[in-house]
Amino acid sequence: MIPVRMELDGSESLFEVSRGERLVDTLRSRAGLVSIKQGCAQGRCGACTVLLNDQPVAACLVLTLQVDGQRVDTLEGLHARGLLRDLQEALIEGGAVACGHCTPGMLLAAHAVLMRFSRPSLKQIREGLEGNNCRCGCKGRIVAAVRKAALRRASQGRLNPPRGVKVVKDGY
Numbered sequence: 503m504i505p506v507r508m509e510l511d512g513s514e515s516l517f518e519v520s521r522g523e524r525l526v527d528t529l530r531s532r533a534g535l536v537s538i539k540q541g542c543a544q545g546r547c548g549a550c551t552v553l554l555n556d557q558p559v560a561a562c563l564v565l566t567l568q569v570d571g572q573r574v575d576t577l578e579g580l581h582a583r584g585l586l587r588d589l590q591e592a593l594i595e596g597g598a599v600a601c602g603h604c605t606p607g608m609l610l611a612a613h614a615v616l617m618r619f620s621r622p623s624l625k626q627i628r629e630g631l632e633g634n635n636c637r638c639g640c641k642g643r644i645v646a647a648v649r650k651a652a653l654r655r656a657s658q659g660r661l662n663p664p665r666g667v668k669v670v671k672d673g674y
């Protein structure tokens with residue numbers, strides 16, 4: 503077994519993993535972060551999305567060894583810090599939460615978009631959510647809800663720049 507240290511949801515965490523263990527399994531099975539779903543296991547659905555140094559990645563395609571020394575954020579951690587509340591509210595208001603399976607990954611990808619753009623266009627949101635599939639036909643409503651949350655944040659001056667990423671002031 504190999505020791506892997508990561509900053510997981512703001513706390514230093516240590517896991518002893520085998521060489522081939524995937525990040526999705528470490529986080530779900532060892533850390534109990536069950537918002538991370540196992541879907542296609544091929545990097546195509548986005549259900550297993552986590553943020554790796556603020557970038558959305560498919561945890562089913564990442565080996566846990568690869569994140570040694572890196573920062574990983576999950577829905578549980580961002581939710582506990584209250585960073586997703588307005589996005590969650592906008593999704594509910596917009597009738598954009600139909601299944602619950604894709605929603606955690608969508609929220610993380612949307613959070614990453616809002617960290618990059620203070621006023622993202624619909625196109626920028628669509629591109630940011632490209633790796634997250636919605637098979638029930640809600641994607642348009644999800645994109646609209648993310649934009650609504652973004653505009654609310656911007657109007658309240660509540661920008662959330664991540665470490666190391668330059669915030670674009672106007673995404674139009």
Ligand code: FES
Pocket residue numbers: 539540541542543544545546547548549550551560561562563
């Ligand atoms: S389970 Fe990882 S992208 Fe589908």
Ligand code: FES
Pocket residue numbers: 598599600601602603604605635636637638639640641
């Ligand atoms: S809302 Fe989850 S698949 Fe459409």
